[in-house]
Amino acid sequence: MSDEKPAREPIEEDARIDALEARLRAARSREEERNRPKIQGASESEKLGSRVLSYLLGGILGGAAVGWVIDQFADTSPWGLLVMLFLGIVVGFRNIIRISSPTPGNGGDGDKV
16 A cells, blocks of 8 residues: 555544534433423323312212102102202212312321221
């Protein structure tokens, strides 16, 4: 081989380009972090709200359905429906009060033992 030097010297890395690439990587990672969805699932208050709604609707609709069936078979219309609807409302509110009132020793949720 020849000992002659090449006509051009290889271009060395510029420190400004390295700094720019580092800043771009940091900006991309910050942007990805900012755009990542923050909510992973339902919060505790959303879960409790859904539970309260299901207890209330379940009590009312369950009581109405049982009362309607009683009225159909016993021919007591509308008293069976009214009585069972009232009992369904009472049971629904009792369940809502039970899960919302703190009990000693378990941190506030009435169902956990």
